[in-house]
Amino acid sequence: MTTAATSETREPDGDGAGLHLLWLTETYPPSRGGMAQSCDRIVRGLRRRGATVDVLHFTGRAHRRPWTVETQAGGRYLACPVEDDPAHALNRAWSVLSADARTSGVTHTVAFGGSRPIVAGPVYAAWLGVPLVTLIRGNDFDAAVFSTRRRQALDQALERSALVCAVSQDKVDKIAALHPHVSARRIPNGIELEEWALTSSDVVRAQQWRRSTVADGAVVIGLFGQLKAKKGGVFLLEALRRSGVADHVHLVLAGSIEPEMDDWLSGHEQQLHYTALPFQDRFELLPWYAACDWLAIPSFYDGMPNVLVEAAALGIPLIASRTGGMADVLEDGTTALLFDPGDEAACIWALTRASAMEAAQRSVMSAACRSLAELELDTEREISRYVEAFVQAGAAVSARG
Numbered sequence: 001m002t003t004a005a006t007s008e009t010r011e012p013d014g015d016g017a018g019l020h021l022l023w024l025t026e027t028y029p030p031s032r033g034g035m036a037q038s039c040d041r042i043v044r045g046l047r048r049r050g051a052t053v054d055v056l057h058f059t060g061r062a063h064r065r066p067w068t069v070e071t072q073a074g075g076r077y078l079a080c081p082v083e084d085d086p087a088h089a090l091n092r093a094w095s096v097l098s099a100d101a102r103t104s105g106v107t108h109t110v111a112f113g114g115s116r117p118i119v120a121g122p123v124y125a126a127w128l129g130v131p132l133v134t135l136i137r138g139n140d141f142d143a144a145v146f147s148t149r150r151r152q153a154l155d156q157a158l159e160r161s162a163l164v165c166a167v168s169q170d171k172v173d174k175i176a177a178l179h180p181h182v183s184a185r186r187i188p189n190g191i192e193l194e195e196w197a198l199t200s201s202d203v204v205r206a207q208q209w210r211r212s213t214v215a216d217g218a219v220v221i222g223l224f225g226q227l228k229a230k231k232g233g234v235f236l237l238e239a240l241r242r243s244g245v246a247d248h249v250h251l252v253l254a255g256s257i258e259p260e261m262d263d264w265l266s267g268h269e270q271q272l273h274y275t276a277l278p279f280q281d282r283f284e285l286l287p288w289y290a291a292c293d294w295l296a297i298p299s300f301y302d303g304m305p306n307v308l309v310e311a312a313a314l315g316i317p318l319i320a321s322r323t324g325g326m327a328d329v330l331e332d333g334t335t336a337l338l339f340d341p342g343d344e345a346a347c348i349w350a351l352t353r354a355s356a357m358e359a360a361q362r363s364v365m366s367a368a369c370r371s372l373a374e375l376e377l378d379t380e381r382e383i384s385r386y387v388e389a390f391v392q393a394g395a396a397v398s399a400r401g
Contacts, residue, residue: 016051016387019394020107021075022097022128024121026114028057033226034306035137037282038189039112045190045383047074051390054106056093058082058116069096076102082116090120094127108133108390111157113140119153122160131162131397133390136171138303138324142230145174158182163393165386167304168324185389188325190382191309191373198290198314206290213275214250219355221319222252222292224285224307232298232321232341233261239298239347241271245355254288255279282310293362294319294354297326300341304328313373315366319350329376335368 023043027035043053053075060082068079080093097103111121111134118140125132134157144150158164158175164184166172172184214220227233233253240246251274257265265276277288289295295311297320304325311318312329318336320326330336337353339346 016046016049016390018107019046019051019387019390020105021046021051021053021110021390022103022106022108022124022130023053023055023110023112024058024117024124025055025112026058026060026116027112028055031059032279032281035113037306038137041190041192041379042383042386045379046386049383049387051387052105054078054102056080056097058089058093058114058120067092067096069100076100086116086119090116090123093120094124097124098127103128106130107394110135110390113137115140115144115150115153118144118150118157122157125160131393132157132160133393134158134161134164136164136166136175136303138167138171138305139230141166141171141174141303142301145178155179162397163389165389168302169328170324171303183393186328187382187385187389188328188377189304189306189309190377190379191306191313192379193313193373196310196313198286202287202290205287209287209291215273218248218250218273219293220250220252220291221294221296221351221354222254222288222311222316223296223298224252224254224288225305226256226279227253227261228256228258229260230300230302232300233258234264235300235342235344236296236298236347237261237264237268237272239344240351241268242344243348243351245352246272248355249351250274252288252292253277254285282306289314289316292316294337297321298347299323299326302326309373309377312369312377315370317362317365317369319347319354321347329372331368333365335365335372 025039028039029036043055046053056078058080070077080089082089106128108130109121109125109132111117113135121132144154158179161182164175164182165187167189169186172186175184223233240249253274254277256279295307295316295318297305297308297318299321302324308325318330320330320336320338321341322338323341330338332338337350339350
């Protein structure tokens with residue numbers, strides 16, 4: 001197989017009928033967070049296109065479920081509690097799968113990130129005699145590639161994959177450099193535009209909060225999601241503190257705040273204006289999105305955060321680093337104010353530009369963000385790309401005999 005490190009940009013035609021995917025994941029509802037949202041969106045989209053998707057969900061203590069096999073519209077759902085003995089759980093899951101006659105119809109095994117799918121994917125695919133497709137999101141690669149414990153499993157999964165799909169071009173390029181004979185392509189995250197929209201009550205709540213909390217003339221910048229170290233949250237806070245425009249900015253910090261950020265805020269709470277919110281379900285964040293003039297994604301490295309796509313769909317321009325999916329889809333001065341990862345001076349300049357920008361110019365950027373979401377990041381385009389990827393992976397394996 002020749003190297004294929006390509007950026008997927010066109011919208012292929014395709015139908016999922018005939019695809020039967022064994023989908024291995026650690027992140028699926030009732031799990032929370034961006035990966036679980038993406039997993040659910042893609043599975044539903046594939047089933048909507050006629051594919052059969054059997055979800056094998058490796059659950060942990062946070063979302064413990066008993067062993068379960070449910071028949072759903074478009075496939076099965078299997079809850080596999082892992083707990084303290086992953087080898088036992090994966091062997092037991094295989095026993096359940098292999099005893100069910102429906103498993104004989106599986107055409108592909110899909111590993112959707114996480115350590116257990118990466119370990120189980122090559123084995124299950126070999127036992128089933130079907131191609132393996134590995135879907136790389138972000139942290140699943142970033143954490144494992146430099147881990148002495150997890151690197152071998154990652155390499156084995158990538159080497160044995162008929163196709164690897166990643167959400168950002170830099171991940172595609174890194175995978176191709178490490179495994180030059182593996183076919184890899186970019187499929188960015190999408191969003192269901194009809195479902196992800198502001199209601200009049202969301203807008204009213206946002207306006208009420210701004211009137212009661214935000215100083216006249218200040219801009220509101222949101223920092224949403226799991227605010228761990230790689231997301232650059234403390235870096236952004238420090239840049240804002242040094243910028244000279246902190247008095248004209250109100251931050252909304254919505255998500256899981258890591259101890260490093262919590263400690264920083266405790267030591268500088270008089271120097272910034274901010275509202276900190278607990279982690280909330282996705283749709284609970286809509287009024288807070290509506291309250292923001294800008295969304296910030298200052299990551300040092302990343303995949304393609306859902307908040308990028310969500311903000312764009314709502315017409316909220318971004319302040320973001322040029323890494324991961326931000327570098328792929330955002331354009332400085334059009335949909336975002338960009339800076340290189342970790343470049344404090346450039347981040348300060350982006351914050352200064354954001355605080356001084358007139359509403360009319362920001363409105364033009366808002367329209368460009370919505371256009372980006374509609375033309376490039378719609379979930380139907382995303383699902384078409386996955387359908388084509390699975391069909392091509394199966395055809396390539398068949399051609400090799």
